Amino acid sequence: APLIRLEDYRPSDWLIDTVDLDISLHPQKTRVRALIALRPNPEGQPGAPLTLDGDELALKALSLDGKPLDASAFTVTPQALTIPAPPPHDFTLTIETEVDPSANTKLMGLYRSSKVYCTQCEADGFRRITYFLDRPDVMSVYTVRLEAAKAEAPVLLSNGNLVATGEMPGSDRHFAVWHDPHPKPAYLFALVGGALDHVRQDYVTADGQKVELAVYVEPGKAGRAGWALDSLVRCMRWDEKVFGRNYDLDVFNVVAVSDFNMGAMENKGLNIFNDKYVLADPQTATDGDYAAIEAIIAHEYFHNWTGNRITCRDWFQLCLKEGLTVFRDQEFSSDERSRPVKRIADVRTLRSTQFSEDAGPLAHPVRPRAYKEINNFYTPTVYEKGAEVIRMLKVMIGDDAFRRGMDLYFERCDGTAATIEEFLACFAESSGQDLAHFARWYEQAGTPTITASGRYDAAAKRYTLDLKQSTPPTPGQAEKLPVVLPIRLGLVGALGDLPLQTSSNAYAGDGLVVLDDAALSITFEEVTEAPTPSLMRGFSAPARLDLDLPDAALLRLFSTDSDAFNRWQSLQTIAVRALVAAGKPGSNQQALAATAGALGAAFDGFLKTDALADPAFAAQVLRLPSPADIAREIGRDVDPDAVFAAHRSLSAAIGEALLGNLPGLRAALATTGPYRPDAASAGRRALRNELLGLAALAEPAEGARLCEEQFAAADNLTDRLAALAAMTLVPGARREALIDRFAEAYAGEPLVLDKWLMAQALIPESETLERVKRLMQHPAFSLGNPNRVRALIGGFAANLTQFNRADGEGYGFVSDIVIALDRSNPQVASRLLGSFKSWRMLEPGRRRLAQEALGTVARTPNLSRDVADIAERALA
Numbered sequence: 001a002p003l004i005r006l007e008d009y010r011p012s013d014w015l016i017d018t019v020d021l022d023i024s025l026h027p028q029k030t031r032v033r034a035l036i037a038l039r040p041n042p043e044g045q046p047g048a049p050l051t052l053d054g055d056e057l058a059l060k061a062l063s064l065d066g067k068p069l070d071a072s073a074f075t076v077t078p079q080a081l082t083i084p085a086p087p088p089h090d091f092t093l094t095i096e097t098e099v100d101p102s103a104n105t106k107l108m109g110l111y112r113s114s115k116v117y118c119t120q121c122e123a124d125g126f127r128r129i130t131y132f133l134d135r136p137d138v139m140s141v142y143t144v145r146l147e148a149a150k151a152e153a154p155v156l157l158s159n160g161n162l163v164a165t166g167e168m169p170g171s172d173r174h175f176a177v178w179h180d181p182h183p184k185p186a187y188l189f190a191l192v193g194g195a196l197d198h199v200r201q202d203y204v205t206a207d208g209q210k211v212e213l214a215v216y217v218e219p220g221k222a223g224r225a226g227w228a229l230d231s232l233v234r235c236m237r238w239d240e241k242v243f244g245r246n247y248d249l250d251v252f253n254v255v256a257v258s259d260f261n262m263g264a265m266e267n268k269g270l271n272i273f274n275d276k277y278v279l280a281d282p283q284t285a286t287d288g289d290y291a292a293i294e295a296i297i298a299h300e301y302f303h304n305w306t307g308n309r310i311t312c313r314d315w316f317q318l319c320l321k322e323g324l325t326v327f328r329d330q331e332f333s334s335d336e337r338s339r340p341v342k343r344i345a346d347v348r349t350l351r352s353t354q355f356s357e358d359a360g361p362l363a364h365p366v367r368p369r370a371y372k373e374i375n376n377f378y379t380p381t382v383y384e385k386g387a388e389v390i391r392m393l394k395v396m397i398g399d400d401a402f403r404r405g406m407d408l409y410f411e412r413c414d415g416t417a418a419t420i421e422e423f424l425a426c427f428a429e430s431s432g433q434d435l436a437h438f439a440r441w442y443e444q445a446g447t448p449t450i451t452a453s454g455r456y457d458a459a460a461k462r463y464t465l466d467l468k469q470s471t472p473p474t475p476g477q478a479e480k481l482p483v484v485l486p487i488r489l490g491l492v493g494a495l496g497d498l499p500l501q502t503s504s505n506a507y508a509g510d511g512l513v514v515l516d517d518a519a520l521s522i523t524f525e526e527v528t529e530a531p532t533p534s535l536m537r538g539f540s541a542p543a544r545l546d547l548d549l550p551d552a553a554l555l556r557l558f559s560t561d562s563d564a565f566n567r568w569q570s571l572q573t574i575a576v577r578a579l580v581a582a583g584k585p586g587s588n589q590q591a592l593a594a595t596a597g598a599l600g601a602a603f604d605g606f607l608k609t610d611a612l613a614d615p616a617f618a619a620q621v622l623r624l625p626s627p628a629d630i631a632r633e634i635g636r637d638v639d640p641d642a643v644f645a646a647h648r649s650l651s652a653a654i655g656e657a658l659l660g661n662l663p664g665l666r667a668a669l670a671t672t673g674p675y676r677p678d679a680a681s682a683g684r685r686a687l688r689n690e691l692l693g694l695a696a697l698a699e700p701a702e703g704a705r706l707c708e709e710q711f712a713a714a715d716n717l718t719d720r721l722a723a724l725a726a727m728t729l730v731p732g733a734r735r736e737a738l739i740d741r742f743a744e745a746y747a748g749e750p751l752v753l754d755k756w757l758m759a760q761a762l763i764p765e766s767e768t769l770e771r772v773k774r775l776m777q778h779p780a781f782s783l784g785n786p787n788r789v790r791a792l793i794g795g796f797a798a799n800l801t802q803f804n805r806a807d808g809e810g811y812g813f814v815s816d817i818v819i820a821l822d823r824s825n826p827q828v829a830s831r832l833l834g835s836f837k838s839w840r841m842l843e844p845g846r847r848r849l850a851q852e853a854l855g856t857v858a859r860t861p862n863l864s865r866d867v868a869d870i871a872e873r874a875l876a
């Protein structure tokens with residue numbers, strides 16, 4: 001496949017002002033007639049040929065300005081329709097194609113999901129519906145007429161506002177016409193047709209416009225759509241209040257489908273969702289699901305301004321909409337829930353997904369410079385690191401200049417397909433700061449390490465902090481330059497933060513030091529006692545911090561730091577340090593016992609004093625970094641079994657230290673009354689269930705009993721699933737019995753059974769591979785459904801010790817599935833292959849086996865571009 005480069009970007013030679021689609025839905029033979037109005041682009045090449053993109057298309061008819069086009073005037077293949085000598089002025093084309101939605105297993109373009117017609121066009125699925133200029137800088141006004149059998153598709157939806165409906169006389173068919181006045185790129189086109197139930201609500205925007213909101217779900221599931229609708233109303237109000245953004249159509253529809261390649265899609269006025277991120281009731285969704293639904297509903301809604309009204313000039317600018325929109329949804333959740341707890345959760349995700357991507361062969365900049373398959377670049381780097389870059393920008397220029405910069409961006413770029421440069425220019429203007437150096441965050445891949453050390457001169461009352469930065473090489477970028485690192489900090493004394501006084505230019509005031517060179521020394525004056533530095537407060541930059549504080553100082557920070565994030569981080573740092581040391585082969589386990597003692601005592605004291613004041617925070621404190629986090633920190637020649645053993649022994653020892661406290665605490669944390677999904681109730685359940693997990697490790701028999709008891713007594717899925725998850729840590733007949741009980745209780749609930757599949761796939765025991773193979777035969781599993789594949793196979797691939805089995809069987813199993821799946825759904829297959837992204841950090845034996853498995857995939861004939869690209873880059 002050819003490499004597409006940012007530097008080769010050229011404006012389109014042709015533009016399409018309007019698109020009139022007439023789509024007659026049929027399970028196998030859907031007819032699409034597209035009338036498109038073309039115009040030479042003043043910024044393109046005059047007299048250039050016209051080439052429209054296609055993908056697996058069959059052309060049925062073609063006319064130009066209403067007259068059938070002579071076969072000698074064009075060439076057509078399933079991938080392209082070319083008119084070598086088009087008229088040198090405006091003209092129309094009428095293009096008729098036929099597509100088979102039932103045969104579309106790639107779930108890109110028009111397909112059927114449990115009898116519902118739906119579409120997914122981002123990044124380049126529209127070309128699977130009709131021939132088109134399928135690129136985001138071609139923006140058009142769409143009018144869409146949908147026709148279908150009434151019985152099969154009583155509901156017909158598309159983008160924009162409904163303008164007409166009617167019956168087709170003398171037939172069993174009907175139609176609906178939708179018009180979207182906002183010009184949009186083809187990737188935001190959508191349609192839905194099917195028998196669907198819905199819940200609805202009226203909404204009035206801050207500027208007085210009435211909007212009809214609705215959430216559509218499979219028949220019988222309307223009782224589970226309320227939370228999504230409620231979240232939608234809240235995020236719409238929030239965007240009005242915080243960003244001054246109002247909604248701009250008469251209707252806003254959300255549709256849940258059960259076969260979907262990712263989480264959701266922000267099609268203009270018609271968001272289509274994976275039903276996992278819409279459906280919720282206490283029996284079938286966990287607290288985590290409620291929070292994820294709220295966040296993703298908000299994310300897709302927020303795209304209406306950051307993504308739809310202002311879209312991307314080209315796919316290299318993907319982070320322009322994705323990083324910014326993730327930032328916006330993170331802020332929304334922070335305001336709806338607990339800001340520090342949300343930050344901690346987001347940083348955990350960033351480290352586990354993005355830091356690991358940055359450390360391996362798939363590393364790439366937030367704005368990639370080249371790609372073969374754009375769908376492989378919807379990554380944690382573009383999304384999560386992209387959001388961190390926006391967060392840093394806000395810290396650097398301050399809240400006011402940030403808001404003014406956003407306003408300027410909305411004003412200046414509305415209705416256009418924009419670039420990162422245009423975006424940054426708005427903030428340079430609003431703040432008066434030169435952001436040229438800051439822009440390097442978009443170009444340079446890799447996670448910087450900040451190395452810090454401090455010296456206190458008691459006689460002179462001076463504290464000097466030496467800071468350095470470096471970024472390891474990544475594929476294609478051997479040399480790294482310094483980036484702009486905003487470091488929020490405090491100097492903590494016996495009674496809290498000491499005043500910060502310095503004449504250094506690097507000090508921006510308000511506890512912010514900016515490290516934009518390779519090294520920096522900063523001296524604080526009038527420091528009256530030896531302080532403990534608290535650096536990177538709130539995780540102020542997506543970087544690693546290397547600061548050698550003794551455990552005693554970190555424990556002090558845990559009890560005295562004014563920054564909640566760093567309180568949490570201090571104990572994590574103690575745990576990481578001990579686990580990294582103990583997880584290296586042949587290491588001394590004595591030191592781990594000492595850490596277990598110190599951490600156990602700290603947790604115990606904390607739980608006795610203030611854990612009940614903020615249980616959600618306490619749950620985060622108690623949750624150790626995962627074995628995968630430790631493996632990434634070790635970074636080379638990793639033996640996953642050694643890492644896991646160290647982790648297990650530390651967790652069990654901490655559990656033992658807490659045992660005395662446990663029954664009383666669990667009783668105090670029990671929630672009363674019916675289940676409610678709010679953050680406070682969810683926090684109590686989170687801490688209570690964290691304690692259950694520790695109990696199961698410390699005292700397996702008693703832990704198993706507690707799990708059975710909790711499973712039987714619970715009135716909600718959160719507590720039942722936590723009981724199952726804790727029980728998976730205790731091998732034996734009781735575990736198997738609970739697994740069976742769970743399956744019986746939730747028979748017929750595919751989304752709940754996904755959690756059941758995943759819990760089993762994650763069991764850290766050598767029998768798990770056989771168990772997963774067995775579960776592939778279970779009626780609840782299907783290779784054709786992306787959620788099932790991600791739960792069972794994706795779950796197994798995330799099982800550090802079992803995916804990375806020393807005999808290579810884990811790699812062989814996953815790579816065989818990748819190859820099989822590639823024939824039906826390349827996007828899901830290539831995501832799964834991404835599980836190999838950390839193979840180079842393993843010890844030599846596993847490294848060789850992983851490389852062989854990747855090689856087997858790479859050598860398979862007729863691979864999709866998606867899978868071939870990942871295999872090639874992973875091996876490079």
Ligand code: B3K
Pocket residue numbers: 122123262264265266299300303322375378
């Ligand atoms: N923009 C979509 C993702 C599309 C993925 C295409 N392979 C969802 C989102 O980020 O909101």
Ligand code: ZN
Pocket residue numbers: 299303321322325
């Ligand atoms: Zn998005």
